[in-house]
Amino acid sequence: MRSLTLKLTLAFLLVGLIGSLLVALAVGLRTRSEFDVFLSTRDRTTLLNALSAYYQANDSWLGVDAMLEQTPPLDFYGRTLVLTDATGTVVRGRGPYRPGRSLPASALARADPVRVDGAVVGYALIDVPGPVIIPIRGDPRWAAEAALLERLTTATAISAGIAIIAALIVGTLLARTLTRPIRELTLATRALASGRLDQRVTVRSHDEIGELARAFNQMSADLGRAIQARRQMTADLAHDLRTPLSILRGYTEGLQEARITGTPAIYRIMHGEVEHLQRLIDDLRLLSLADAGALSLNRRAVDPRALLERAALAHVVQAEQQGVTLRVEAPESLPSVPVDTDRMAQVLNNLVANALRFTKQGEIVLAAAAEGTQHLVLQVRDTGTGIAPEDLPLVFDRFYRVDPARTRGDGSNSGLGLAIAKAIIEAHGGSIRVDSTLGAGTTFTMVLPVMHSN
Template sequence: MRRIWQLRHSLATKLILAFLLVGLIGISLVALLVVVRTRSEFSRFLSERDRTALANALAEHYAATGSWQGLSQALDAQPGLIELRQNVVLVDANGAIINSLQESTATQTMQDILRFAGEPIVVNQQTVGYMLPHPMTVPNPELPPPSPEQDFLARVTWAATASASAAILLALLIGALLAQTLTRPIRALITATHKLADGTFDHRVTVQSHDEVGQLAQSFNQMSAKLARASQQRQQMTADLAHDIRTPLSILRSYTEGLKDQRFVGSPTIYNVLHEEVEHLQRLVEDLRVLSLADAGELVLNRRMIDPRAILERVGLAHIMQAEAQGIALTVEASEQLPSIDVDTDRMTQVLNNLVSNALRYASAGAISLGAQLRGDQVVITVQDTGSGIDAADLPFIFDRLYRADKARQRNASSTSGLGLAIAKAIVEAHAGTISVDSWVGSGTTFTISLPVANPHAQIRPKTT
């Protein structure tokens, strides 16, 4: 049904219907004129046939009597000729009016009659009279009467010319209306694209139809919204980067100026602070470099076949001490027989380390579980915690660069660049995988990573001891 609805509202359907309408109207006009002309010509044919029948009856009377005496009585005896006798005048071979076959006092001169071609009455190959229409219309004597063939061709030519002219005018009218209808939204799109090129991302076009042009308008509005969002994110990212860089630089400057002015003497504590701020700047620069490479499709991956469980156990082992110190239970729950995945182990470990670090950072107690299982031709890795969760309004933007869900997280994230989840998403997608998040406030958060099996047709590798 949806396909039928799309076809009904498509631009191609509208064009086809418009052309069909023009064709139907043209054909209808031609057919109408042909019918009218055919009826007229057929009426003429019947009239000529009837006149011929009357002429034959008159000839039979003359052949039988040798004169026109008793003509009216003879015709009255034939009911079929009563209607045919209307408006007919009988003249002899010399052009003199013998008798009007209907009551009439009309008189004509010899010259008038001779100018008009009547229906001859022939008896024994001799013309004994003429049957003329009455009342008589005398044509221009200077113009010879047209032949029946010429008259027929003239009528047909007129009908064809009239119908063609009407069809052309109608086609021009419909074409103009159709062109106006089609070009109006296109002109609006042209204006909108010019505004978009000038940096006006909030301009939208009105969607007036559901055909291809309407879909183009919808796509343009979606593109404008995404560009506006990207512009806003870029501005926010610039401001956040400036803040993230300014903070450690301010700390470094204050400490180095104090050491230079000898306001305080260098100590291991001061040197540790300076070292931590330098490391923070280094991480920020490195994260930006990784994102830049990922955006350009130039992120180098040193892939190798590895058991997914091995990566999870490595990550769990790296964070087990911190988890125990915070009173958090960190477990690895992965299937023992999983097919290998072809990944850059360092990059994938970086992704999982970031997810576990976030879980530890934003959870004061509870549990963190690392899991992996096979779903079709995908190995699904999950990082689940029972922390405070993420508000639903923040979930669509959780993988945006420098995005932090709430004030509490910003307060605890001074040592992070705010790019961790954006980098995780870029690395996973570089492996032809996907990453998603599900979270409920007060119930915890689950990050899900899906990676393709290295060889989906290979047998599951048995557990080794």
């Protein structure tokens, strides 16, 4: 983690360093450029004043070359000074602007007029195109200007240094702030890996790191619930195995020691316990296959109404004995569904059996309806005791029983039925949910894809 903090600090420092250097360079270049323009403008004025004074004293341009060479008011650093009379005829120049020639109109337009008492007596071309570079250092004439420029350069360098130091300090603080939640996540992850499942981290922001912290907290909570569910499942499985095994052991020891006599009733009890063990093993195997995605399904197109009627017929006698009305609600024109009929019968039988277990009077409705053109909805509704709100999220958990006693009762309730129903429905590409109101009844809703003609 220290390496990430260091990397972020160096990154902030590098950004600050580059920014400071670029600003210092830009300020320095701009300052020097403006300074040179200032000097050039000032010295142009000095030159024009000197030329005006010379003409006023001599009433002509004769001898002006000697004056400019002996006491030049301005160094032109290799640039040409062209001087003309009032008519534009060159009196001082070189190259294409030799004396005696007329200054071209384009050049004359760029020339500065030399005035004496308001009258133009000549033109001075001193702004020949090109960069103005005036070497002021080491020249006593520019000592004050050189000192000013030196102070500006020093101030810029000091400002850049302060900016770099500030970038280092701020970068270090920001890096530590940004990596703090990551350090907390690292410590919490290590604690979680060591078995401390109560680990949570503080969510400090709504950015990606905050999302990561929330995801960790959710993962930690889910992992804790999963481990608790595994422990509970192990305990429930041990309980469900212990009960029939204890019964079988008691009878076999009694028969072996001749304390009891084998009768058809005793053998029926022993056989029933063996069947219960076999069902439990089969249920666990089905769930393991579903978890591995290896649950085989023998699908074929089936009329949904036929599925519901088959489930109702299997429980009609028990319903009549309990005084419960069992009926099917399904139109005739429903689309077929591609399902494994035996697996779906297992699901519906489990749901109806649960409904009968918790409905002492009233009715149970098996309904089917189309949902658009892609899905079919199957429902098992009862008017029984209902399920408490705190139990609803857990009804599909393995070995979970809604009844507080959490016992086998008649031996048929292993606590795996709804988990198996969910696994079978999802293996068909569907979904199942439960809605319930305590004291009013429960509705299990299954959504399945329909069969298409193609």
